[in-house]
Amino acid sequence: MPEVDIEGLTKDYAIGFWRKRPYRALDGVTLQVGAGEVFGFLGPNGAGKTTTLKLLMQLIYPTSGRMSILGRPAGDIEVRRRIGYLPEAPYFYDHLTAEELLIYVAGVFGLRGEERRRRAAALLDRVGIGGERRLPLRRFSKGMLQRVGLAQALVNQPDVVFLDEPMSGLDPLGRRDVRTLILELRDRGCTVFFSSHILSDAETLCSRVGVIVAGRMVASGRLTDILAFEVTGWELVMSGIDADALRAIGDTALRTTCIGEGRFAIELKPECEPERVIAALRAPGATLVSLTPIRKTLEDFFVEQVRAGHASLAAGRVVGEG
Amino acid sequence: MARIVGLVAYHVFKESVRDKVLYNLVAFAILLIAASYLIGQLTAGQDIKIIKDLGLSASAVFGLFIAIFIGVGLVWKEVDRRSVYNLLSKPIRRHWFVAGKFIGLVLTLAVNLAAMAGALYGVLAVMAWSQPALAKASIEAPVLDPRLLAAFLLIFVQLVLVTAIALFFSTFSSPMLSAAFAFGLYIVGHFTADLAHFESVVDSKVAAWVAKALSYLLPNFSSFDVKAAVVHGQDVAVGYVALTAGYGLLYSAALLGLAMLVFGRRDFK
Numbered sequence: 313m314p315e316v317d318i319e320g321l322t323k324d325y326a327i328g329f330w331r332k333r334p335y336r337a338l339d340g341v342t343l344q345v346g347a348g349e350v351f352g353f354l355g356p357n358g359a360g361k362t363t364t365l366k367l368l369m370q371l372i373y374p375t376s377g378r379m380s381i382l383g384r385p386a387g388d389i390e391v392r393r394r395i396g397y398l399p400e401a402p403y404f405y406d407h408l409t410a411e412e413l414l415i416y417v418a419g420v421f422g423l424r425g426e427e428r429r430r431r432a433a434a435l436l437d438r439v440g441i442g443g444e445r446r447l448p449l450r451r452f453s454k455g456m457l458q459r460v461g462l463a464q465a466l467v468n469q470p471d472v473v474f475l476d477e478p479m480s481g482l483d484p485l486g487r488r489d490v491r492t493l494i495l496e497l498r499d500r501g502c503t504v505f506f507s508s509h510i511l512s513d514a515e516t517l518c519s520r521v522g523v524i525v526a527g528r529m530v531a532s533g534r535l536t537d538i539l540a541f542e543v544t545g546w547e548l549v550m551s552g553i554d555a556d557a558l559r560a561i562g563d564t565a566l567r568t569t570c571i572g573e574g575r576f577a578i579e580l581k582p583e584c585e586p587e588r589v590i591a592a593l594r595a596p597g598a599t600l601v602s603l604t605p606i607r608k609t610l611e612d613f614f615v616e617q618v619r620a621g622h623a624s625l626a627a628g629r630v631v632g633e634g
Numbered sequence: 635m636a637r638i639v640g641l642v643a644y645h646v647f648k649e650s651v652r653d654k655v656l657y658n659l660v661a662f663a664i665l666l667i668a669a670s671y672l673i674g675q676l677t678a679g680q681d682i683k684i685i686k687d688l689g690l691s692a693s694a695v696f697g698l699f700i701a702i703f704i705g706v707g708l709v710w711k712e713v714d715r716r717s718v719y720n721l722l723s724k725p726i727r728r729h730w731f732v733a734g735k736f737i738g739l740v741l742t743l744a745v746n747l748a749a750m751a752g753a754l755y756g757v758l759a760v761m762a763w764s765q766p767a768l769a770k771a772s773i774e775a776p777v778l779d780p781r782l783l784a785a786f787l788l789i790f791v792q793l794v795l796v797t798a799i800a801l802f803f804s805t806f807s808s809p810m811l812s813a814a815f816a817f818g819l820y821i822v823g824h825f826t827a828d829l830a831h832f833e834s835v836v837d838s839k840v841a842a843w844v845a846k847a848l849s850y851l852l853p854n855f856s857s858f859d860v861k862a863a864v865v866h867g868q869d870v871a872v873g874y875v876a877l878t879a880g881y882g883l884l885y886s887a888a889l890l891g892l893a894m895l896v897f898g899r900r901d902f903k
Contacts, residue, residue, distance in 0.1 A: 325901075325903065366902065369719070369722070369723040370722075371718075371719055371723070371901075371902045372902060372903065373899075389725045389727065390725075392723065392724055392725040392726075393725045397719075397720075399719040399720060399723075401716075402716075403715045403716050403717050403720075404717055404720060405645070405649065405717055407648070407649050407652040408645075408648075416641065416645060417720075417724065419641050420638060420641060420721070420724045420725065421724065421725065422637075461720075464720065
């Protein structure tokens with residue numbers, strides 16, 4: 313049984329002041345996340361990632377559709393005891409210190425006395441909030457708030473964690489720490505559902521991804537299935553070759569770019585044999601600099617899906633329009 | 635449930651303390667001490683009465699400002715700043731959250747009012763000690779009259795009701811509008827008796843009927859005001875105090891229920 317199960321989730325908002333019209337923010341989203349998976353929920357800004365997460369947290373209510381987490385309805389209080397949530401650009405009570413906030417949250421989960429303090433201290437250490445833990449949160453930078461947000465999402469040692477743009481506002485070191493943290497969570501069997509538009513993070517972390525565009529799921533699956541990792545071409549860089557030699561390889565080259573004196577970057581068709589091209593270009597003084605296979609990246613896939621999605625969904629998201 | 639409501643309430647109280655809300659007590663103390671000194675210079679024999687009146691009125695006004703200005707931001711601020719996202723994703727039901735917020739502010743008001751009552755009794759005790767002749771002249775009521783507590787109790791219930799009104803508006807409206815609505819209701823609520831007898835000043839039966847209906851619907855704030863009676867040493871019946879307090883608490887509970895209903899159905903966009 314999937315730990316996160318969403319079926320036909322639709323959310324309409326009323327827009328306009330006098331004559332309200334429904335605006336479809338989510339349109340029949342269906343997805344499943346299995347136990348122990350790291351699921352990357354990808355999409356451009358405004359695609360519906362945060363809306364989906366808010367629906368799962370019951371911060372907003374669906375127009376239609378069904379959601380369950382850990383086999384129970386998403387709003388169930390027992391479910392909430394077992395999940396963690398980091399909102400996008402989190403904001404916390406600025407009169408509290410980081411330590412007080414975590415103790416408060418631990419209290420909500422029913423932890424008492426010294427156990428609350430211990431859990432708070434351990435988590436703040438884990439996310440790299442050291443001496444600042446006794447400063448009011450109003451003095452925290454965006455990145456530090458993000459770290460506190462991560463810590464509070466883990467207070468109850470959740471089985472499923474929902475992270476909305478967890479890398480947002482973090483410097484490269486912070487992003488590396490969060491990546492490590494997500495992998496640690498996965499290793500201890502926790503299911504991680506995170507939304508992002510930073511594709512390199514998704515590529516590094518996710519076992520599966522889903523792509524949402526304009527409120528609709530346009531793709532979902534294992535990274536290995538989606539990307540197939542086949543070679544889509546070759547990039548050959550050679551130096552000391554002349555224009556005549558280049559003409560000799562004919563239409564095997566898709567594109568040739570001069571990148572310096574006698575140095576050329578040549579993009580080759582995927583079906584060609586690069587050894588033959590190199591041999592054809594070999595001449596006195598010619599040197600092979602590099603030969604790199606070109607593979608489809610998550611970014612290529614994402615851009616393809618977004619373009620295709622926008623084209624087919626360009627009819628608009630105002631329900632009943634057109 | 636009670637544990638979580640208590641936790642939310644405790645943090646509202648903590649926020650009030652850290653936001654220096656209780657500093658108003660200093661202003662109240664300065665007002666009372668300065669007034670007792672000035673009145674002593676200007677009046678003869680009325681000092682005790684005036685200080686009692688001033689103390690009770692200032693308690694009500696200071697409390698009113700706290701109830702409205704904090705009450706209107708209680709829920710709205712959480713939604714606007716999105717701190718509510720964090721808390722409501724935890725095992726907290728929305729109506730527990732609203733109840734916690736309400737109780738937290740009521741606790742702040744109770745502590746505030748208790749301190750004010752203490753300060754008033756303190757100033758009165760000092761006046762009686764330093765001017766024994768004045769205390770003897772105060773024949774209508776003892777200087778340290780326990781009936782003042784009845785007035786403080788009804789001021790407290792009135793503030794609970796104002797808090798419930800402010801909180802109710804705060805669940806769906808901006809602080810500016812909520813404050814305007816709450817102040818408006820507070821003022822209109824002092825004239826509900828006039829609304830009930832509107833037929834004596836208008837000919838239209840419809841207008842009279844609407845006014846009568848409003849007199850039942852709107853909170854009757856004038857019934858909480860027993861200052862004049864207490865200051866002049868008149869008895870305030872226990873039954874009246876209990877009935878009025880019960881009315882205020884029931885009205886507050888109804889508004890709190892409505893606030894929970896509205897907040898429970900809201901989408902936090």
